[in-house]
Every structure is written in C-alpha cells, then in structure tokens.
Amino acid sequence: SQELEQSPQSLIVQEGKNLTINCTSSKTLYGLYWYKQKYGEGLIFLMMLQKGGEEKSHEKITAKLDEKKQQSSLHITASQPSHAGIYLCGAVTNEKLTFGTGTRLTIIP
Amino acid sequence: GAVVSQHPSWVICKSGTSVKIECRSLDFQATTMFWYRQFPKQSLMLMATSNEGSKATYEQGVEKDKFLINHASLTLSTLTVTSAHPEDSSFYICSARSYRTPNGKTQYFGPGTRLLVL
Numbered sequence: 001s002q003e004l005e006q007s008p009q010s011l012i013v014q015e016g017k018n019l020t021i022n023c024t025s026s027k028t029l030y031g032l033y034w035y036k037q038k039y040g041e042g043l044i045f046l047m048m049l050q051k052g053g054e055e056k057s058h059e060k061i062t063a064k065l066d067e068k069k070q071q072s073s074l075h076i077t078a079s080q081p082s083h084a085g086i087y088l089c090g091a092v093t094n095e096k097l098t099f100g101t102g103t104r105l106t107i108i109p
Numbered sequence: 110g111a112v113v114s115q116h117p118s119w120v121i122c123k124s125g126t127s128v129k130i131e132c133r134s135l136d137f138q139a140t141t142m143f144w145y146r147q148f149p150k151q152s153l154m155l156m157a158t159s160n161e162g163s164k165a166t167y168e169q170g171v172e173k174d175k176f177l178i179n180h181a182s183l184t185l186s187t188l189t190v191t192s193a194h195p196e197d198s199s200f201y202i203c204s205a206r207s208y209r210t211p212n213g214k215t216q217y218f219g220p221g222t223r224l225l226v227l
Contacts, residue, residue: 031214042202043153043218045111088152097143097204097216099152 004089004100012106013079021074021103023089029069033090033097043088046074081107111212112136113205115219122193123227130188130222132203138183139205143216144176147200159186193226200224 003026013019023032031050035043047056049065049072056063060077076083084107089100112135122128132142141160145153157178159165165178175197177189186205190197200223204216 033215035218040200040221040223042113042115042220043204045215045217048212048215092214095141095158096155102152 004091004098006087006089006100006103008103009101010104010106012108015080015107015109016078019076019079019105021087021105023072023074023100025070025091027070027093029065029072029091031092032065032069032072033092034063034072034074035088035090035099036085037088038085076105079105079107083107111210111215111217113139113203113217113219115203115222117222118220119223119225121225121227124194125192128190128193128224130190130201130203130224132186132188132205132219134184134205134207134217137205137207137210139186140183140207140209141205142180142186143204143206144178144186144188145202145204147202147221153202156188190224193224195226198224198226 005024007022033048034046037043047063052067052069054065062075065072084105087103090097114133114135116131120128143158144156146156147153155168156171157165157167159178159180161180161183167173180186200221202221204218206216
C-alpha cells in the first residue's frame with residue numbers, strides 16, 4: 001500500500017514568514033492532492049498535481065510535484081493567521097484516497 | 110462549485126439509539142460518495158465507499174450492520190449509526206466526487222458531523 005510521510009509533523013511560524021511542508025511517497029504518485037483542515041471541520045481542497053515537475057499556485061500557496069513524482073512540497077508565502085490548520089497530502093490508489101500523516105501549522109503574532 | 114454539506118453538524122444521543130447523518134452534494138451529481146471517521150489528532154479513516162444505486166463497499170473492520178449506508182440518489186448519501194454506543198462517538202466526514210466533472214478524481218469533503226453518544 002502507498003504510504004505518505006509528511007514533514008514536519010508540526011510547525012509554529014511567525015505571521016508574515018514563509019514556510020514549506022513536504023510530502024514523500026513510498027511509490028510513484030499519479031495524482032497528489034493537498035487539503036487543509038481546521039480543527040473540528042471538514043477538509044478544504046487546495047490543489048491537485050499530476051505531472052512530474054508540475055507547480056500550481058493559489059493565492060499565497062504554491063505546491064510542486066518533483067520530476068520523479070515521489071515528493072511534493074507546499075509552500076506558503078507571507079503566512080497569515082488564516083493559514084493555520086492541519087495540512088494533509090493525499091494520493092489515490094485503487095480508487096481510495098490515502099492521506100499523509102499531516103502537518104499542524106500554527107501562526108503566531 | 111463542488112460544495113458538499115452534512116447534516117447535522119452536531120448530534121448528541123443516548124446509548125442504544127440510532128443516528129442518521131446526511132451528506133449532500135449541492136452543486137454537482139456525485140457518482141461516488143465516501144464516509145470517513147476521524148479520531149482526535151488522527152488522520153481520516155475510510156469506512157466505506159458508495160456508488161449511487163448500489164450497495165456500499167465497506168473497509169475491513171467496519172461493521173456493515175452497525176454503519177448502514179444508503180446512496181439513494183446522485184446528490185444524497187446517508188450514514189446511519191445503529192444502536193449507538195459511547196465508543197461510536199467520533200467525527201464523521203463524507204466526501205463526494207464525480208467522474209462527470211473535469212476534475213473527476215478529486216474528492217470534495219463535507220464539514221463533518223460530530224457524534225457524541227452518552
């Protein structure tokens with residue numbers, strides 16, 4: 001089965017600073033998803049990457065999939081309190097979405 | 110677009126009663142809906158997959174008689190927790206996807222339902 005390891009597990013960042021979250025797969029990724037979850041809420045779809053080397057941006061969040069399609073990174077520029085939450089990467093295997101271990105992001109003033 | 114709702118958002122019930130949770134895709138027709146369970150500080154655990162008009166496929170270890178899933182239409186799936194017990198207390202989240210949309214493989218999630226069984 002596909003395993004997704006995220007790093008770091010948790011991150012405390014001062015407001016306005018940049019940060020990066022990584023997601024590493026044990027197998028080749030044929031579709032990598034990034035979601036964000038706030039405590040006690042559902043998941044918000046951020047982006048999906050499919051091609052090696054692909055990069056997508058939405059507002060201040062940029063996600064990349066490496067050429068070998070086994071690692072993805074999520075970069076947030078000039079972080080804001082609204083970015084706080086748990087970030088999950090996910091990959092579909094046999095029609096099922098497998099999630100990474102998650103990264104808890106805290107933004108401090 | 111791709112909005113999924115759940116109702117109720119919170120439910121408290123007595124042990125032994127049954128609880129029904131609804132999941133609706135509001136602006137698209139979902140060919141497949143998924144039900145997940147999430148424990149505190151843990152990731153989502155897939156419980157079952159349901160396709161419209163057919164029986165749900167349950168993951169290993171999930172009791173199908175305990176967690177009844179009905180996917181009666183392309184916009185509605187329900188999860189019924191039968192004879193609920195305190196250990197069923199959890200956060201239940203549904204998701205939906207549609208191969209009829211350009212982003213067909215992406216799952217869109219509902220806001221979740223928190224169940225507390227007393």
